[in-house]
Amino acid sequence: MTNGLVNGTTGMETQFEALGLGRSAYVPPHLRNVQRAASNPSLSDGRSSWAAPRTATPPPARGGFESRGGYSDRGRGAFGGAPRGGMNGWAGAPAPAANWSAPASRTDSPVQRESFGYGVWKDGKHITGGRNIRMEKELFGDANDPSKQHTGINFEKYDDIPVEATGAGVPEPVLSFTSPPLDPVLLENIGYAMYTTPTPVQKYSIPIVAGGRDLMACAQTGSGKTGGFLFPILSASFAQGPRAPPEQGGGGYGRSRKAYPTALILAPTRELVSQIHDEARKFAYRSWVRPAVVYGGADINQQLRSIERGCDLLSATPGRLVDLIERGRISLANIKYLVLDEADRMLDMGFEPQIRRIVQGEDMPGTTERQTLMFSATFPRDIQMLAKDFLKDYIFLSVGRVGSTSENITQKIEYVEDNDKRSVLLDILASQSKEDLGLTLVFVETKRMADMLSDFLMGNNLPATSIHGDRTQREREMALQTFRTGRTPIMVATAVAARGLDIPNVTHVVNYDLPSDIDDYVHRIGRTGRAGNTGVSTAFFNRGNKNIVKDLVELLREANQDIPGWLETVAHEASFGSGGFRGRGGGRGRGASRGGAGRDYRQGGGGGGSGAPYGGGGGGGYGGNRSTSMGGMPSYGGGGYGGGAYGGPQATTQGWW
DNA sequence: AAAAAAT
Numbered sequence: 334m335t336n337g338l339v340n341g342t343t344g345m346e347t348q349f350e351a352l353g354l355g356r357s358a359y360v361p362p363h364l365r366n367v368q369r370a371a372s373n374p375s376l377s378d379g380r381s382s383w384a385a386p387r388t389a390t391p392p393p394a395r396g397g398f399e400s401r402g403g404y405s406d407r408g409r410g411a412f413g414g415a416p417r418g419g420m421n422g423w424a425g426a427p428a429p430a431a432n433w434s435a436p437a438s439r440t441d442s443p444v445q446r447e448s449f450g451y452g453v454w455k456d457g458k459h460i461t462g463g464r465n466i467r468m469e470k471e472l473f474g475d476a477n478d479p480s481k482q483h484t485g486i487n488f489e490k491y492d493d494i495p496v497e498a499t500g501a502g503v504p505e506p507v508l509s510f511t512s513p514p515l516d517p518v519l520l521e522n523i524g525y526a527m528y529t530t531p532t533p534v535q536k537y538s539i540p541i542v543a544g545g546r547d548l549m550a551c552a553q554t555g556s557g558k559t560g561g562f563l564f565p566i567l568s569a570s571f572a573q574g575p576r577a578p579p580e581q582g583g584g585g586y587g588r589s590r591k592a593y594p595t596a597l598i599l600a601p602t603r604e605l606v607s608q609i610h611d612e613a614r615k616f617a618y619r620s621w622v623r624p625a626v627v628y629g630g631a632d633i634n635q636q637l638r639s640i641e642r643g644c645d646l647l648s649a650t651p652g653r654l655v656d657l658i659e660r661g662r663i664s665l666a667n668i669k670y671l672v673l674d675e676a677d678r679m680l681d682m683g684f685e686p687q688i689r690r691i692v693q694g695e696d697m698p699g700t701t702e703r704q705t706l707m708f709s710a711t712f713p714r715d716i717q718m719l720a721k722d723f724l725k726d727y728i729f730l731s732v733g734r735v736g737s738t739s740e741n742i743t744q745k746i747e748y749v750e751d752n753d754k755r756s757v758l759l760d761i762l763a764s765q766s767k768e769d770l771g772l773t774l775v776f777v778e779t780k781r782m783a784d785m786l787s788d789f790l791m792g793n794n795l796p797a798t799s800i801h802g803d804r805t806q807r808e809r810e811m812a813l814q815t816f817r818t819g820r821t822p823i824m825v826a827t828a829v830a831a832r833g834l835d836i837p838n839v840t841h842v843v844n845y846d847l848p849s850d851i852d853d854y855v856h857r858i859g860r861t862g863r864a865g866n867t868g869v870s871t872a873f874f875n876r877g878n879k880n881i882v883k884d885l886v887e888l889l890r891e892a893n894q895d896i897p898g899w900l901e902t903v904a905h906e907a908s909f910g911s912g913g914f915r916g917r918g919g920g921r922g923r924g925a926s927r928g929g930a931g932r933d934y935r936q937g938g939g940g941g942g943s944g945a946p947y948g949g950g951g952g953g954g955y956g957g958n959r960s961t962s963m964g965g966m967p968s969y970g971g972g973g974y975g976g977g978a979y980g981g982p983q984a985t986t987q988g989w990w
Numbered sequence: 991a992a993a994a995a996a997t
């Protein structure tokens with residue numbers, strides 16, 4: 334895919350057809366690079382090619398971006414035309430070109446940039462740009478635009494999130510945003526974003542990263558982890574400048590079009606990457622750091638142009654990044670900071686070969702020459718392996734679940750048979766008060782259901798849209814945009830929207846189909862009740878959801894929610910149903926997951942021989958079969974799985990299955 | 991079982 338595809342502006346599909354690369358050439362994502370990885374003996378050990386010359390001296394100002402002017406991508410959002418949440422304020426505003434180019438003497442003059450909110454790194458110093466009110470409005474929003482209402486996290490509920498840091502030499506957490514350790518420019522940006530107090534993750538991650546340490550954090554979205562890595566990385570970057578660019582081999586030909594980012598953030602979904610990028614733009618305001626974003630499904634030529642204009646902190650999905658590396662347009666040789674966000678999810682999605690290639694098989698500096706931060710909701714064995722390979726002497730941070738103890742969200746569970754779900758949903762939507770301008774997010778399990786349900790709602794004259802992985806990227810972004818702005822205050826979504834997305838004003842989450850994983854449930858309901866607001870969550874429960882019932886009841890109890898009697902009954906039955914039912918080797922390490930999302934397996938003790946909180950031994954909670962005090966009631970049939978669980982109309986004493 | 995992800 335590195336052949337002559339670069340030319341032209343036609344869509345990629347057209348180009349493929351022209352080259353005779355029809356659908357037959359398609360390789361499913363999870364199989365991509367497999368051969369390459371297998372046939373590349375240097376993957377895990379051979380760092381030879383890149384490791385050689387790297388100077389530690391502060392780099393000179395980079396001629397590349399200085400002479401190109403770093404402003405234009407700012408005026409355009411991340412990469413040209415893709416409509417995203419952040420684009421509202423500026424769309425009609427004229428480009429500032431006339432203003433800044435007029436003096437025509439030196440486009441790298443900091444004075445000129447100062448007018449536009451961009452700083453530069455020059456002669457080993459950070460020259461901060463001046464304020465730009467228009468840009469501030471675009472980045473930090475204004476009160477009249479609900480889609481950009483600030484989402485600063487300042488609320489007391491975050492204070493009771495338990496955090497545990499383990500490892501050698503854990504620094505004291507900071508208690509507030511101050512300089513030091515944070516750069517004054519960053520502090521100003523944090524102020525513009527209306528963040529007043531660091532979240533628990535941030536309290537720890539700031540000094541950890543500032544102290545040059547690697548970090549493995551078990552934390553979920555909503556804990557403020559984006560700030561947790563952006564703040565210390567940007568702060569250090571502001572102070573230290575970029576890494577010296579490597580010698581351009583031969584040098585003969587003009588300036589390279591290759592981008593050399595200093596920081597790389599990998600995340601599993603396009604929307605998440607896009608959201609991280611929007612945050613990065615805020616906190617990089619007025620600094621020399623130019624954030625950039627690349628992901629699939631969007632015009633690659635626009636992204637290429639965008640990264641040419643500046644690419645210091647790059648947020649990326651793995652596939653598109655590999656593509657750009659193959660095209661020779663991005664080099665990782667200058668990386669000082671690597672962040673893997675939602676690492677467990679990335680592995681679930683089959684990204685491991687691509688991630689290993691990016692981190693170990695290209696030109697990224699080794700573990701000792703970069704700082705690496707990994708975030709993951711869980712800490713199973715494959716994540717531990719990744720941590721072992723990517724991190725050095727890391728500090729392990731375990732952050733409790735945000736939503737579980739929150740009473741900001743009223744959780745209702747209703748018993749609804751599949752056939753009744755549609756009409757019950759209509760009832761719910763109809764009963765929502767007209768003054769309630771909040772947004773309703775409806776989760777379903779399949780893409781097909783997402784389509785069908787949104788069609789159904791629209792057929793009933795309800796302003797609905799849908800988001801799932803089979804929609805085009807444009808449709809996905811449009812759906813998110815119309816949802817955010819309230820034009821379609823109902824959005825039907827699959828798992829693509831379950832985690833990470835921060836959408837203000839979601840007042841109601843409906844689990845039309847319950848997930849089978851309690852953590853997914855927590856993530857979903859966490860789309861509401863954010864930033865100190867209250868929210869409502871309604872779940873449709875029926876016999877198909879028995880697999881989640883025990884965790885669900887436990888969660889509801891912890892969150893002080895009303896638990897319907899019938900649900901308790903079902904949970905009780907389930908607890909001595911088939912032993913192997915949960916399927917994951919005795920269930921998940923509840924104790925670990927609840928109190929702190931995971932445990933530092935290096936600490937030894939508790940949690941089973943492997944130290945893995947999940948799998949293997951069951952690190953607390955409900956390992957193994959639980960024969961209950963009720964005694965006697967046999968489990969259904971033999972083994973538990975599949976047919977066993979719901980295989981028949983089990984008439985029990987409770988009578989309802 | 992489904993979803994997501996360079997084209």
